[in-house]
Amino acid sequence: xxxxxxxxxxxxxxxxxxxxxxxxxxxxxxxxxxxxxxxxxxxxxxxxxxxxxxxxxxxxxxxxxxxxxxxxxxxxxxxxxxxxxxxxxxxxxxxxxxxxxxxxxxxxxxxxxxxxxxxxxxxxxxxxxxxxxxxxxxxxxxxxxxxxxxxxxxxxxxxxxxxxxxxxxxxxxxxxxxxxxxxxxxxxxxxxxxxxxxxxxxxxxxxxxxxxxxxxxxxxxxxxxxxxxxxxxxxxxxxxxxxxxxxxxxxxxxxxxxxxxxxxxxxxxxxxxxxxxxxxxxxxxxxxxxxxxxxxxxxxxxxxxxxxxxxxxxxxxxxxxxxxxxxxxxxxxxxxxxxxxxxxxxxxxxxxxxxxxxxxxxxxxxxxxxxxxxxxxxxxxxxxxxxxxxxxxxxxxxxxxxxxxxxxxxxxxxx
Amino acid sequence: xxxxxxxxxxxxxxxxxxxxxxxxxxxxxxxxxxxxxxxxxxxxxxxxxxxxxxxxxxxxxxxxxxxxxxxxxxxxxxxxxxxxxxxxxxxxxxxxxxxxxxxxxxxxxxxxxxxxxxxxxxxxxxxxxxxxxxxxxxxxxxxxxxxxxxxxxxxxxxx
Ligand SMILES: Cc1cc2nc3c(=O)[nH]c(=O)nc-3n(C[C@H](O)[C@H](O)[C@H](O)COP(=O)(O)O)c2cc1C
Ligand code: SF4
Numbered sequence: 001x002x003x004x005x006x007x008x009x010x011x012x013x014x015x016x017x018x019x020x021x022x023x024x025x026x027x028x029x030x031x032x033x034x035x036x037x038x039x040x041x042x043x044x045x046x047x048x049x050x051x052x053x054x055x056x057x058x059x060x061x062x063x064x065x066x067x068x069x070x071x072x073x074x075x076x077x078x079x080x081x082x083x084x085x086x087x088x089x090x091x092x093x094x095x096x097x098x099x100x101x102x103x104x105x106x107x108x109x110x111x112x113x114x115x116x117x118x119x120x121x122x123x124x125x126x127x128x129x130x131x132x133x134x135x136x137x138x139x140x141x142x143x144x145x146x147x148x149x150x151x152x153x154x155x156x157x158x159x160x161x162x163x164x165x166x167x168x169x170x171x172x173x174x175x176x177x178x179x180x181x182x183x184x185x186x187x188x189x190x191x192x193x194x195x196x197x198x199x200x201x202x203x204x205x206x207x208x209x210x211x212x213x214x215x216x217x218x219x220x221x222x223x224x225x226x227x228x229x230x231x232x233x234x235x236x237x238x239x240x241x242x243x244x245x246x247x248x249x250x251x252x253x254x255x256x257x258x259x260x261x262x263x264x265x266x267x268x269x270x271x272x273x274x275x276x277x278x279x280x281x282x283x284x285x286x287x288x289x290x291x292x293x294x295x296x297x298x299x300x301x302x303x304x305x306x307x308x309x310x311x312x313x314x315x316x317x318x319x320x321x322x323x324x325x326x327x328x329x330x331x332x333x334x335x336x337x338x339x340x341x342x343x344x345x346x347x348x349x350x351x352x353x354x355x356x357x358x359x360x361x362x363x364x365x366x367x368x369x370x371x372x373x374x375x376x377x378x379x380x381x382x383x384x385x386x387x388x389x390x391x392x393x394x395x396x397x398x399x400x401x402x403x404x405x406x407x408x409x410x411x412x413x414x415x
Numbered sequence: 416x417x418x419x420x421x422x423x424x425x426x427x428x429x430x431x432x433x434x435x436x437x438x439x440x441x442x443x444x445x446x447x448x449x450x451x452x453x454x455x456x457x458x459x460x461x462x463x464x465x466x467x468x469x470x471x472x473x474x475x476x477x478x479x480x481x482x483x484x485x486x487x488x489x490x491x492x493x494x495x496x497x498x499x500x501x502x503x504x505x506x507x508x509x510x511x512x513x514x515x516x517x518x519x520x521x522x523x524x525x526x527x528x529x530x531x532x533x534x535x536x537x538x539x540x541x542x543x544x545x546x547x548x549x550x551x552x553x554x555x556x557x558x559x560x561x562x563x564x565x566x567x568x569x570x571x572x573x574x
Contacts, residue, residue: 085544086541086542086544087542088503088504088505088541088542088546089504089505089542089546090542090544090546091544091545091546091547094544094545125544126450126485126487127487127499127540127543127544127553128544129556130556130558164446164447165446165447165450166487167446167450167485167486167487167488168485168486168487168488169484169485169486170541181446182443182446183442183443184441184442184443184444184445184446184471184473184481185442185477185481186480186481186484187484187485202443243546243547244547245505245508245546245547245549246504246505246508246509246546246549247508251505251546251547251549252547253547283504287504287542317546319504319505319508319546321508325508329507330504330507330508333502333503333504333507334504336541337503337541337542340541341541343484
């Protein structure tokens with residue numbers, strides 16, 4: 001049976017996302033209210049017990065991060081919601097932001113209480129105007145009704161949220177680039193360490209989490225970490241959103257636990273491949289992801305299960321390519337994307353993404369030179385090992401995985 | 416004083432009011448300040464940049480550096496409506512090349528160009544995050560999905 005869940009998306013499309021009363025009537029703000037009766041450490045403990053894994057792409061333990069920020073003694077501390085979602089093929093955060101914006105407000109407030117912050121920043125992608133409008137409305141309404149502001153429920157806790165809009169730069173989803181952007185500078189990543197938990201936004205201890213990560217928080221607070229661990233596989237518990245696109249009958253966002261297989265996602269949830277065609281390849285994790293072959297569809301879409309076959313779940317984007325597609329046209333777009341989005345701060349990525357795109361564009365036009373494969377591998381591994389941030393480190397991932405999964409390049413002796 | 420850029424009319428008091436609202440935040444007010452002004456004026460003229468720099472205490476060179484870093488900020492005149500056509504993977508798989516060609520055909524311009532009447536600027540964009548609607552494009556803030564050459568003609572009211 002397909003392990004679908006209806007936790008993260010339970011309000012999406014069901015209630016008016018602009019209505020605070022509708023949110024409250026469907027159990028909204030109960031979790032924040034409960035959280036304020038607990039000690040902050042107890043909440044961090046529940047997040048830790050839930051084994052909540054970050055959904056922004058890096059798959060880092062949320063509890064570990066919350067505990068680290070909690071421990072910091074410097075003041076002020078900040079919480080940041082990363083809603084810059086720009087990984088090609090990814091639209092699951094938009095689904096939550098547009099469909100249940102109050103949940104993100106509530107989750108940010110809980111996270112702030114848990115780590116000892118009083119100010120939150122929400123950085124939403126510039127190309128998401130509707131999400132921005134709904135978030136701005138949700139923040140304003142929450143403030144007006146006393147769910148944000150001073151001494152919530154007559155406790156000591158004060159919290160408010162400021163919204164920033166991105167301005168069209170993929171790299172600003174990288175956490176330290178996002179801080180730079182809020183601080184009014186070019187969105188170029190910082191060298192790490194120091195990490196955001198000690199030196200984040202405005203140099204202060206900062207908790208930064210992805211939209212979907214935060215969306216898990218209210219239910220964990222209400223039902224406990226132990227409950228959460230019963231959902232799906234023990235190592236990768238909890239609901240996950242998958243954004244399915246490309247050649248499927250019903251593209252969209254699907255929610256399931258992480259024992260869901262790729263086969264089930266494509267054929268049972270997304271309706272299969274249109275036009276009687278067959279799967280040629282599946283790109284999992286977006287432009288920074290990896291290609292899978294049609295004989296690998298029985299893999300479960302968890303962080304660890306994908307790792308065992310050399311792939312990553314990344315942002316949870318699943319793009320299906322049928323057997324009519326010229327893969328080179330897709331690879332050309334992947335490499336063009338990184339060429340365009342490299343911030344230029346470090347040379348392996350700045351130069352590598354350009355050379356990579358040039359060679360792939362030439363190959364896509366059918367013009368193969370001897371040594372192309374070796375050159376692309378060399379560029380790719382150099383970027384992976386020597387770039388400052390994840391953009392450069394992952395810029396060759398899809399391309400190199402395509403080379404190892406499919407025989408795309410002619411043998412050198414045939415040239 | 417009222418000034419006219421190629422396609423927009425703006426008045427300084429409105430812009431001053433925006434700057435005043437963001438002034439207290441200093442540099443952290445820069446991005447929202449530029450975005451709000453641009454929503455009025457379409458693009459960021461040199462005198463706007465100078466005003467913002469003076470009041471938010473940011474060097475002019477840094478302001479230009481910031482604007483040039485971000486795809487959605489403009490230092491050159493643009494059309495009244497910016498059309499952003501997604502030509503990334505998911506849209507390509509669903510026919511974005513045809514959609515882009517019909518935008519080009521009906522507008523009579525290429526990517527990066529503005530129609531002579533100043534109505535539209537055409538841009539080709541990396542993934543805009545609406546892959547469930549592929550192939551898609553944004554016209555200003557409006558999202559248009561499942562596009563076909565016919566629908567493009569309807570949108571541009573050229574039929
Ligand atoms: C180039 C690049 C782009 C990223 N884009 C995003 C993004 O759009 N949204 C996001 O949540 N995380 C993004 N990340 C990951 C963030 O740096 C960070 O790990 C994440 O926001 C942490 O949240 P989480 O622990 O809840 O996943 C990106 C990372 C890199 C290197
Ligand atoms: S890896 Fe690329 S995007 Fe990241 S800092 Fe270096 S140049 Fe910038």
